[in-house]
Amino acid sequence: KALLTLPDAATVWHLENGHTIKVNLNTETGSGSEVSINVQVPQTYGLNITGVTEEVGIAPSGNRNFEFTLTNDGNGDDTFTIELADNIPDGWEITPTSSTMTIAKDTSRVQMFTAFAPADFTEGSFTVTVTATSEDGTTTDSFDVTISSARIKLRVDQGAIITNSNHESDVPGDM
Numbered sequence: 001k002a003l004l005t006l007p008d009a010a011t012v013w014h015l016e017n018g019h020t021i022k023v024n025l026n027t028e029t030g031s032g033s034e035v036s037i038n039v040q041v042p043q044t045y046g047l048n049i050t051g052v053t054e055e056v057g058i059a060p061s062g063n064r065n066f067e068f069t070l071t072n073d074g075n076g077d078d079t080f081t082i083e084l085a086d087n088i089p090d091g092w093e094i095t096p097t098s099s100t101m102t103i104a105k106d107t108s109r110v111q112m113f114t115a116f117a118p119a120d121f122t123e124g125s126f127t128v129t130v131t132a133t134s135e136d137g138t139t140t141d142s143f144d145v146t147i148s149s150a151r152i153k154l155r156v157d158q159g160a161i162i163t164n165s166n167h168e169s170d171v172p173g174d175m
Contacts (some may be wrong), residue, residue: 012041012075045139046073047080047132051110052143057150058117066145067112070132072103078134079103082111085129091118094128115147123149 021039026032053066072078083098093116103109113130125148133140 041075043076044074045078045134045136047071047078047134047139047141048073049132049141049143050108053145054143055146055148056115057148058115058121059150060117060121061119062150063114063116065112065114067110068130068143069108069110070101070103071108072105074134074139075105077102077104080135081133083131083133084113085131087126088128089126091120092116117147121149125149 021037023035023037024032025035048071049068050071051067051069053068056064056066058064070080070082072080079100079102081098081100082096084094088094088097095114095116099111101109101111111132115128125146128145128147129142130145131140131142
């Protein structure tokens with residue numbers, strides 16, 4: 001009879017095929033036997049989202065990237081599904097609209113998106129929700145990205161303009 005005591009499930013690795021432990025039993029006379037035990041560690045699921053781009057300014061017909069970092073806080077490899085909410089306005093394209101990534105325990109990966117604005121996006125803003133879900137289907141987290149119109153507006157104060165002809169020191173030959 002053998003008793004195996006596992007560490008906390010959050011610190012031990014979950015492996016698809018389990019952990020094989022071989023126990024050799026030997027007597028003083030040299031005879032012995034070997035027993036293989038396969039230990040299955042239950043998988044825990046967890047994720048952490050950091051490095052979120054919260055706001056992006058885009059000019060008409062322009063494009064900009066936004067991103068986030070996803071960390072697997074579970075105890076085994078996990079395949080995450082990343083999806084954008086389906087509230088993207090007509091004329092817009094954001095790629096990818098969904099993706100999957102497999103991430104090892106305690107490892108992080110960056111997911112980048114590109115938003116393409118229509119030519120008539122001259123003002124306003126809208127919000128896109130990004131959701132990451134673990135392979136267990138219930139461990140999930142979301143964040144919002146605000147996409148705003150970004151146009152350079154130039155205003156010239158006509159009263160502050162000085163031309164060379166109005167400036168006596170700029171007249172040739174004038175000392």
